[in-house]
Amino acid sequence: MDLLFKVRRSELLxxxxxxxxxxxxxxxQKAKEIGIRTSVNxxxxxxDEPDICEIVFDTTSAKAHAIHAPILKKLGxxxxxxxxxxxxxxxxxxxxxxxxLHSENINMVTCGGQAIAPLAKALMEIHPEIxxxxxxxxxxxxxxxxxxxxxxxxxxxTTKDAIEYYSGVPRAKALIxxxxxxxxxxxHNTMYAEITNPKLEEIIRKVxxxxxxxxxxxxxxxxxxxxxxxxxxxxxxxxxxxxGDYLPAYSGNLDIIxxxxxxxxxxxxxxxxx
Amino acid sequence: xxxPIFFDSTLRDGSHVVRHQISIETITExxxxxxxxxxxxxxxxxxxxxxxSTLQVGRSLHSDLEMISAARAALHETxxxxxxxxxxxxxxxxxxxxxxxxxxxxxxxxxxxxxxxxQQYIEYVTGRGKEAIGVxxxxxxxxxxxxxxxxxxxxxxxxxxxxLMDSAGSSTVDMVRQTVEYLVRHLQIxxxxxxxxxxxxxxxxxxxxxxxxxxxxxxxxxxxxAGAGNCQLEAVxxxxxxxxxxxxxxxxxxLDAGEKVLKPIMTKPQGIDPVSIxxxxxxxxxxxxxxxKRAAEEFGVDPRDIFMELGRRNVVAxxxxxxxxxxxxxxxxxxxNV
Numbered sequence: 001m002d003l004l005f006k007v008r009r010s011e012l013l014x015x016x017x018x019x020x021x022x023x024x025x026x027x028x029q030k031a032k033e034i035g036i037r038t039s040v041n042x043x044x045x046x047x048d049e050p051d052i053c054e055i056v057f058d059t060t061s062a063k064a065h066a067i068h069a070p071i072l073k074k075l076g077x078x079x080x081x082x083x084x085x086x087x088x089x090x091x092x093x094x095x096x097x098x099x100x101l102h103s104e105n106i107n108m109v110t111c112g113g114q115a116i117a118p119l120a121k122a123l124m125e126i127h128p129e130i131x132x133x134x135x136x137x138x139x140x141x142x143x144x145x146x147x148x149x150x151x152x153x154x155x156x157x158t159t160k161d162a163i164e165y166y167s168g169v170p171r172a173k174a175l176i177x178x179x180x181x182x183x184x185x186x187x188h189n190t191m192y193a194e195i196t197n198p199k200l201e202e203i204i205r206k207v208x209x210x211x212x213x214x215x216x217x218x219x220x221x222x223x224x225x226x227x228x229x230x231x232x233x234x235x236x237x238x239x240x241x242x243x244g245d246y247l248p249a250y251s252g253n254l255d256i257i258x259x260x261x262x263x264x265x266x267x268x269x270x271x272x273x274x
Numbered sequence: 275x276x277x278p279i280f281f282d283s284t285l286r287d288g289s290h291v292v293r294h295q296i297s298i299e300t301i302t303e304x305x306x307x308x309x310x311x312x313x314x315x316x317x318x319x320x321x322x323x324x325x326x327s328t329l330q331v332g333r334s335l336h337s338d339l340e341m342i343s344a345a346r347a348a349l350h351e352t353x354x355x356x357x358x359x360x361x362x363x364x365x366x367x368x369x370x371x372x373x374x375x376x377x378x379x380x381x382x383x384x385x386x387x388x389x390x391x392x393q394q395y396i397e398y399v400t401g402r403g404k405e406a407i408g409v410x411x412x413x414x415x416x417x418x419x420x421x422x423x424x425x426x427x428x429x430x431x432x433x434x435x436x437x438l439m440d441s442a443g444s445s446t447v448d449m450v451r452q453t454v455e456y457l458v459r460h461l462q463i464x465x466x467x468x469x470x471x472x473x474x475x476x477x478x479x480x481x482x483x484x485x486x487x488x489x490x491x492x493x494x495x496x497x498x499x500a501g502a503g504n505c506q507l508e509a510v511x512x513x514x515x516x517x518x519x520x521x522x523x524x525x526x527x528x529l530d531a532g533e534k535v536l537k538p539i540m541t542k543p544q545g546i547d548p549v550s551i552x553x554x555x556x557x558x559x560x561x562x563x564x565x566x567k568r569a570a571e572e573f574g575v576d577p578r579d580i581f582m583e584l585g586r587r588n589v590v591a592x593x594x595x596x597x598x599x600x601x602x603x604x605x606x607x608x609x610x611n612v
Binding site: 134156157160182233 | 385393395593
């Protein structure tokens, strides 16, 4: 639903159908209310009417995407997968938007991956000798939907793998914490790296630069703690506040991944109709 | 009262006390002494479970697999258990290798309102033909109706039992009685209790849990555990004897393991220091104690104030990074007030 609001706001995209499974779901109800065509036949709705769209955003679950992906491929759709399925090519727009567009199925990694992989990559460019990077992503329980919960294992593994893949660090580790506190916490990411003699000024400058790039498509992306060195480890903290499109502002974890997905879709549309 | 079974978490929860530096020799010696004592399972590993050796919560001296293998070699009658927190480890990197190395039973822990994230792990463990136990941590944060709802999810995933963890040691006798009775009445699977000793009630609360229908006691010898420590298993066994209940555990073996293997690695006697009492009062996870003390020293603030503020923020286990955040804020407030 948050994605739908972002698509509607886009000058390059239009939503032709919003599908789900449960006619009573809040998402379907809300979409109807704002005049969007809906269906409760999930992917069948696209099979029934293949010309209805060019781009498909899949926000189901990793398991479901494994079934959807080959179907959509046959239909020749450009697929942006927001589950941690790992089916398509991983994409973090600030790093590899261009590469992503060459593929027909793009995986948006995870919110933690979107938030931290670019910083890990920046750090490794300055200090290629780093051997270990760790990410702690804390998100509010309220913003972790049933999909995230059912896929917690894929979510954790994919986040870790994305940090290794994008930064080249030999070993990464991702910790995911669901925090039930009320009022809900904003998405909070802490990145640690083990390092001796960090070039702190260069790191601070580079990290600020990358953060500013991300902020262009994720306005709520903020450095909560600029790179800080103590006890042989470098710590960086990032908070992500949602834009409050549909979900409340604490859901920064969803905002960052839907924003990244829309960024990819817009670029695809721009390239296609240029 | 039903005859209880005992989970010995000494080497796992006690790992917090020594900042996860328990040696292979200690694990081997300890397991040898407990094996065949009548204790149902020994839980081994990093204090935060499989895959938790990290900068966030502290590195272990040995890898999960080294610890598991050492315990495996020493245990024949008593089962070998591991602990796991979803979000810390993954099936591929941590859980599957642990089962391959011979773990018989896995306690899958989660904050008490988040049981649905245990599904993948409970199902995986059960699917591999091993025992999965659901653990609801910080149980004092949710009403009993909600706890039942969460416990039922674990039951539906295939958990063999559900253990309530009083992670902050802030239970009163009434809370234990009402919660355990309610869960026992409505669940098909056994209920267990894991007590912390912040308000010096760990043994008493464990006894009350048994009186209320629980059948699993999860504790540690000498009460070895972070902060104020845990329910002292030897004391519960002795207390049961006094009440004419045969716990089926050889008391002397537990006493010997505590005296001969644990005592040498305990840096100080297990006791309840002021900070632990405050953490119990604030209802904050006891495992935070060493981190809070360090942050208090570093930023020149009162550790008790840090705990009370963490309690107000409702932090959960695993959010050790917030401790520094709180310490910094308190330090700022102090300067402003001067």
